[in-house]
Amino acid sequence: MPALPFDIVVFDLDGTLADTAPDLAGALAHMLSRLGRPELTLDAVRTMIGNGVRALVRRALRATGGADEILEEEGHALFLAHYGAHLCIGTKPYPGTEQALDALAESGAALAVCTNKPEAFARALIAQLGWESRFAAIVGGDSLAARKPDPAPLHEAIARAGGGRAVLVGDSVTDAATARAAGVPFVVVRFGYSDRPVEDLGADAVVDSFAGLTDALADL
Numbered sequence: 001m002p003a004l005p006f007d008i009v010v011f012d013l014d015g016t017l018a019d020t021a022p023d024l025a026g027a028l029a030h031m032l033s034r035l036g037r038p039e040l041t042l043d044a045v046r047t048m049i050g051n052g053v054r055a056l057v058r059r060a061l062r063a064t065g066g067a068d069e070i071l072e073e074e075g076h077a078l079f080l081a082h083y084g085a086h087l088c089i090g091t092k093p094y095p096g097t098e099q100a101l102d103a104l105a106e107s108g109a110a111l112a113v114c115t116n117k118p119e120a121f122a123r124a125l126i127a128q129l130g131w132e133s134r135f136a137a138i139v140g141g142d143s144l145a146a147r148k149p150d151p152a153p154l155h156e157a158i159a160r161a162g163g164g165r166a167v168l169v170g171d172s173v174t175d176a177a178t179a180r181a182a183g184v185p186f187v188v189v190r191f192g193y194s195d196r197p198v199e200d201l202g203a204d205a206v207v208d209s210f211a212g213l214t215d216a217l218a219d220l
């Protein structure tokens, strides 16, 4: 593959490395049924992912009859208990993810994850996908006081992966804002959970699939 102008490639997790929506939707379905709420479609859930678990629970409650703090607390606990035990039932890497990670690692880049998923869930999911040895750093939504779009977790992931020239690969407006705030180039994947056209995110490149990622990075 062509030489990479980056020492570190940082990836978002949900909607970027893996299609996690089926298991997130499963945990939401469990929560909603316990609370006597109607189900949400998978497509509706996809648009709610990207700002952490609390935001996901709040959005799901608002979409099914409303939310208040007490209900959110209860929903959050129901969601966490179910999701923690069902992290990788319907979750799948996107096509070509592993080949792209192999190619980037072979080129000498360090790989890292910066996600708004709670760190323990991110680590457990990455282990269940068999990816533990691939990442030099994993920073989650609760690893620091601030989560994406604050630039701190991205800076932390870059530092923990050894520092140097970095790029963020993500799927959402949250990732775009994080990269911009951190002064780091941003590549958006078209297949994730963006709530708006990916062309509107101001990314340095858009990739349709993992097959195009290494060339897009080499061209930045």
Ligand SMILES: O=C(O)COP(=O)(O)O
Pocket: 012, 013, 014, 015, 049, 050, 051, 052, 053, 056, 114, 115, 116, 117, 118, 141, 148
């Ligand atoms: O938990 C979420 O909101 C999604 O996390 P992400 O940052 O990996 O997309």
Ligand SMILES: [Mg+2]
Pocket: 012, 013, 014, 015, 016, 049, 050, 170, 171, 172, 192, 193
């Ligand atoms: Mg994402």
